[in-house]
Amino acid sequence: MKLSKSWAVAALSGALSTVTYAAAHEVKAFTRRVVAIGDLHSDFDNALTALRLGKLVDANGDWIAGDTIFVQTGDIIDRWTDTIKLFRWMDQLRDQARAAGGQVISHLGNHEWMESIGDWRYATDEEKATFGNDTFRFEVLDHDWIGQTWRKNYSITTRLPLHPSLGPVDTDFHPGWKKSSNLTTSALSFVHGGLSPTYSNLTPYPSRINEIGASLLAKLQARSPLPQPFPPAEASPGLPATATPEEVELYSPDGPLWYRGWALDGWDENGEDDSTICPDVDNVLAQIGSRRMIMGHTPLFTEITTRCEGKVVIIDTGISRGVLDSPSALEILYTLNPTAHSLTWEETEVLTAFYPTGNTTLWTETCTVVGDFAKWHV
Ligand SMILES: *[C@@H]1O[C@H](CO)[C@@H](O)[C@H](O)[C@H]1NC(C)=O
Ligand SMILES: *[C@@H]1O[C@H](CO)[C@@H](O)[C@H](O)[C@H]1NC(C)=O
Numbered sequence: 001m002k003l004s005k006s007w008a009v010a011a012l013s014g015a016l017s018t019v020t021y022a023a024a025h026e027v028k029a030f031t032r033r034v035v036a037i038g039d040l041h042s043d044f045d046n047a048l049t050a051l052r053l054g055k056l057v058d059a060n061g062d063w064i065a066g067d068t069i070f071v072q073t074g075d076i077i078d079r080w081t082d083t084i085k086l087f088r089w090m091d092q093l094r095d096q097a098r099a100a101g102g103q104v105i106s107h108l109g110n111h112e113w114m115e116s117i118g119d120w121r122y123a124t125d126e127e128k129a130t131f132g133n134d135t136f137r138f139e140v141l142d143h144d145w146i147g148q149t150w151r152k153n154y155s156i157t158t159r160l161p162l163h164p165s166l167g168p169v170d171t172d173f174h175p176g177w178k179k180s181s182n183l184t185t186s187a188l189s190f191v192h193g194g195l196s197p198t199y200s201n202l203t204p205y206p207s208r209i210n211e212i213g214a215s216l217l218a219k220l221q222a223r224s225p226l227p228q229p230f231p232p233a234e235a236s237p238g239l240p241a242t243a244t245p246e247e248v249e250l251y252s253p254d255g256p257l258w259y260r261g262w263a264l265d266g267w268d269e270n271g272e273d274d275s276t277i278c279p280d281v282d283n284v285l286a287q288i289g290s291r292r293m294i295m296g297h298t299p300l301f302t303e304i305t306t307r308c309e310g311k312v313v314i315i316d317t318g319i320s321r322g323v324l325d326s327p328s329a330l331e332i333l334y335t336l337n338p339t340a341h342s343l344t345w346e347e348t349e350v351l352t353a354f355y356p357t358g359n360t361t362l363w364t365e366t367c368t369v370v371g372d373f374a375k376w377h378v
């Protein structure tokens, strides 16, 4: 007898009414934990507090988070004193996380770029003194160890697929791709400032932006001799004369390092009016194959702020004592749970903010997805 598919499914769910399909077939759930932390601005103690809030490290600053992915969205430098200590710590955590099955993802903020260019307005005298002298500081930031780790271990933006069927971190999204499964856009986007709808080089995402960043950083690091930093020079040396129009746009006010539209636009005298920004947010998300954009750069409040139904998350709470002295961490907990039906899954994402005073659930999203995902859950 030939059974129709729907009849077979109905028969199967009937037969397994007391035991779930998942239990009977040992189908496993998939879980991924991501912790994102915004601008650290040279304050080691408050950075340690933030990473401890995210349960990433112990009191000594050593990785305790197993396979968690830790994302820092840039601006580690400027406004306080502990630049050297923080960049060394990030490299140490990168190794410790990798050994434990986790990952550290680092980004360059507009302040790393300012320092690299020679715009030193926001460096404190105490911080400069930790390098010994300014000539040496510029060498370290430009082509010595900090400049080198920026070039190797830091990028401008990250696309982080939440499920392994979507490929590893930074798998490009091509808007032309046929939607291959319910999970196609189950990915997060991270950047320091924001991805503006008017920015010319969003796609392919994220490789295009990161290529432009890498080529601009290489040009800065190839300068010889280095220009005089500002101050004491009277103005910033600016970008190298050889910078291409794409590189100039990357560092422009609407580029990914400086854009503040997702934080500052769409407020009126009565407070928030998301409706004016959400269509543009949807437009950008569709191009970059992501479900939400997470960014630092604009310390709006001392709390992490979500807008447009969790599609925009602003995580800069002014962590450093040089800003608002307000540590925080964002946790994104992703699960794909089997249901009673073989190819049907429940996908859940919970966004929680952690502060020294406690935690808040910012956003929870659950949906039913269909597909053969069990093979990825080993
Ligand atoms: C600056 O510091 C470096 C590293 O400590 C040292 O080698 C160099 O001699 C110093 N230069 C000056 C002008 O003090
Ligand atoms: C990149 O990070 C690793 C730690 O994972 C560090 O050992 C290495 O020195 C960094 N690369 C450069 C070029 O600084």
Ligand SMILES: *[C@@H]1O[C@H](CO)[C@@H](O)[C@H](O)[C@H]1NC(C)=O
Pocket (backbone or CB within 6 Å): 352, 358, 359, 360
């Ligand atoms: C948030 O805080 C409450 C109350 O302290 C606690 O029960 C809960 O487990 C915390 N949530 C997370 C995700 O840690």
Ligand SMILES: CC(=O)N[C@H]1CO[C@H](CO)[C@@H](O)[C@@H]1O
Pocket (backbone or CB within 6 Å): 182, 367, 368, 369, 370
């Ligand atoms: C959340 C989501 O995209 N759900 C879709 C999964 O696929 C089924 C079948 O193609 C659609 O009906 C759902 O809308």
